[in-house]
Amino acid sequence: MQANTTIIVRPWNAATVILRTTIMSLIIITGYAFTTFNTRDVDFWAGVDMLGSNFSALLLTPYLKNITFDVMIRNLFITIGLGFLTTIFGAAIALGLALLAAQNLAPRWLTVIIKGLTAFVRAVPTVLWVLIFAVSAGLGSVAAVLGMTFHSAGYLIKAYAESFEEIDNGTIEALKASGANWWQIVFQAVLPSSATALLSWTFLRFEINFSTAIAMGAAAGAGGIGYDMFMASGFYLNLHEMGAFTYAVLAFAVVLEAGATRYKASLRK
Amino acid sequence: MPLLHIAKLSKRYGTDKYALDSIDFTVATGEFVAIIGPSGAGKSTLLRCINHMIPMTSGDVLIADASTKSMNATQLRAHRTQIGMIFQHYNLVNRLSVIENVLHGRLGYKSTAAGVMGWYSNAEKQQAVEILQNLGLSDHMYKRCDQLSGGQKQRVGIARALIQNPKLLLCDEPIASLDPSAAKIIMDTLKDINQRLGITIIVNLHQVDVAMRYAQRIIGINSGKIVCDAAPHSLTPDIIHEVYGSEAGELILDFGEQHAHA
Ligand SMILES: Nc1ncnc2c1ncn2[C@@H]1O[C@H](COP(=O)(O)OP(=O)(O)O)[C@@H](O)[C@H]1O
Ligand SMILES: [Mg+2]
Numbered sequence: 001m002q003a004n005t006t007i008i009v010r011p012w013n014a015a016t017v018i019l020r021t022t023i024m025s026l027i028i029i030t031g032y033a034f035t036t037f038n039t040r041d042v043d044f045w046a047g048v049d050m051l052g053s054n055f056s057a058l059l060l061t062p063y064l065k066n067i068t069f070d071v072m073i074r075n076l077f078i079t080i081g082l083g084f085l086t087t088i089f090g091a092a093i094a095l096g097l098a099l100l101a102a103q104n105l106a107p108r109w110l111t112v113i114i115k116g117l118t119a120f121v122r123a124v125p126t127v128l129w130v131l132i133f134a135v136s137a138g139l140g141s142v143a144a145v146l147g148m149t150f151h152s153a154g155y156l157i158k159a160y161a162e163s164f165e166e167i168d169n170g171t172i173e174a175l176k177a178s179g180a181n182w183w184q185i186v187f188q189a190v191l192p193s194s195a196t197a198l199l200s201w202t203f204l205r206f207e208i209n210f211s212t213a214i215a216m217g218a219a220a221g222a223g224g225i226g227y228d229m230f231m232a233s234g235f236y237l238n239l240h241e242m243g244a245f246t247y248a249v250l251a252f253a254v255v256l257e258a259g260a261t262r263y264k265a266s267l268r269k
Numbered sequence: 270m271p272l273l274h275i276a277k278l279s280k281r282y283g284t285d286k287y288a289l290d291s292i293d294f295t296v297a298t299g300e301f302v303a304i305i306g307p308s309g310a311g312k313s314t315l316l317r318c319i320n321h322m323i324p325m326t327s328g329d330v331l332i333a334d335a336s337t338k339s340m341n342a343t344q345l346r347a348h349r350t351q352i353g354m355i356f357q358h359y360n361l362v363n364r365l366s367v368i369e370n371v372l373h374g375r376l377g378y379k380s381t382a383a384g385v386m387g388w389y390s391n392a393e394k395q396q397a398v399e400i401l402q403n404l405g406l407s408d409h410m411y412k413r414c415d416q417l418s419g420g421q422k423q424r425v426g427i428a429r430a431l432i433q434n435p436k437l438l439l440c441d442e443p444i445a446s447l448d449p450s451a452a453k454i455i456m457d458t459l460k461d462i463n464q465r466l467g468i469t470i471i472v473n474l475h476q477v478d479v480a481m482r483y484a485q486r487i488i489g490i491n492s493g494k495i496v497c498d499a500a501p502h503s504l505t506p507d508i509i510h511e512v513y514g515s516e517a518g519e520l521i522l523d524f525g526e527q528h529a530h531a
Contacts, residue, residue: 170356171362173356173360174356174361174373174426174429175373176322177320177349178353178373178377178433179346179347179349179376179433180373180377181346181376181384183381183385184376184379184384184385186385187384187385187386187387188365188373188376188385189362189373192362192364193363
């Protein structure tokens with residue numbers, strides 16, 4: 001019937017134009033970059049070869065030289081402690097404020113104010129918050145704790161509030177209709193219904209805070225295994241020692257992941 | 270003395286047309302009233318105005334001749350504790366056990382702290398167990414609610430309402446999500462509660478035949494107005510037609526069958 005008309009499956013509209021322009025620009029920029037790298041006359045294959053030997057030094061022959069195993073483990077726990085503490089502080093602050101940021105629990109004007117403020121806190125990167133707090137607290141662990149707590153709270157307020165908003169409004173309605181007040185509804189319906197979601201977000205934030213804590217050890221002088229890594233790479237230029245630290249961090253990450261998975265499964269039962 | 274008097278109740282959402290338009294009726298203690306009408310007629314709105322889950326625009330709801338129009342927070346709570354509510358989607362806290370959900374019905378009577386901590390007296394726990402036994406749920410007391418069937422969940426919803434020791438039970442389409450046999454159990458349960466405990470029941474229903482079988486009185490609503498208020502046996506196809514408007518065709522078939530069975 002319509003043999004002569006072309007059927008357009010994906011019509012041109014603003015969205016497709018923007019998408020295609022973006023992809024084309026990325027391709028052109030990538031091509032341009034590769035043809036104009038300043039290689040300082042280093043041979044490409046020699047570079048690949050060196051990368052390989054560096055990685056094998058790092059990953060295949062790890063050993064400790066400048067610090068003992070005990071000290072490394074102690075410093076790993078300092079880093080874990082920094083990540084843990086800032087997550088707990090952030091979670092405690094977030095739990096209270098998220099109740100006031102959830103649209104099904106608080107008046108709209110209040111949720112808008114709190115969500116706006118936390119969006120600002122999150123927009124500034126963690127490292128920057130640490131540096132901002134370093135102005136008054138001095139560079140070190142105090143600034144790291146304050147800055148990381150601040151950003152964690154901003155992140156978790158949003159995550160928790162969205163978890164609260166996702167729960168079935170019917171249960172809130174039912175308890176309200178039976179005469180329960182706000183606090184009773186929060187503790188008897190909202191928190192039990194969102195417990196696993198809150199826990200998932202908190203674990204995720206702990207993972208983020210753990211890796212941030214490594215970086216802060218080096219960048220903000222907060223100590224821990226991050227500082228050891230900074231010394232091994234920048235001061236002793238020892239890739240083998242760096243490898244040992246990498247494995248220590250990796251081991252903890254695996255333990256954390258396994259623990260989190262198990263704990264969540266047990267909650268779900 | 271009437272238990273409930275709805276006096277010229279109107280409700281308007283924003284600037285839409287009136288969802289309830291000057292509704293006026295009285296319910297005596299112990300009545301079993303069904304409210305029927307097409308979807309969007311205003312049935313849910315009406316029930317939620319009675320327990321002030323939705324603020325009314327004008328008119329009044331009187332309980333035992335006492336106005337409920339302007340209540341402070343304490344009075345509102347006291348008002349709601351006297352009225353149990355049952356929902357189409359049960360509205361239980363799925364992660365909690367059956368008995369915890371039933372005990373939620375006591376929250377309105379408790380201090381904030383006791384409610385927050387979930388401290389219930391032995392008498393309250395005892396009552397919860399008895400109600401669950403009467404509803405045939407004693408085997409499921411410690412199960413999580415998400416492990417129950419729809420019919421069982423609705424019985425938990427009824428138990429939660431009963432433990433309030435309510436004078437009035439509002440049921441918003443309690444059987445709309447259930448299969449016929451579970452629906453029958455729920456309707457029989459409501460009938461039993463009405464007759465044995467003398468609790469007044471107002472139930473929103475979609476199915477005319479169910480309303481005719483169980484209710485003593487049927488109020489038909491269309492576009493926020495009462496179009497009929499009568500005993501089931503005095504309903505005629507013409508009246509049903511007026512309640513349901515153009516949707517009525519197939520309903521009249523049900524209606525004919527109902528009379529054939531009766
Ligand atoms: N929260 C709301 N906001 C705006 N309009 C609503 C709201 N709830 C219900 N309505 C409108 O009010 C009318 C009655 O709705 P409802 O009481 O739910 O009817 P029923 O329960 O009989 O299906 C409908 O027109 C519906 O669209
Ligand atoms: Mg409805």
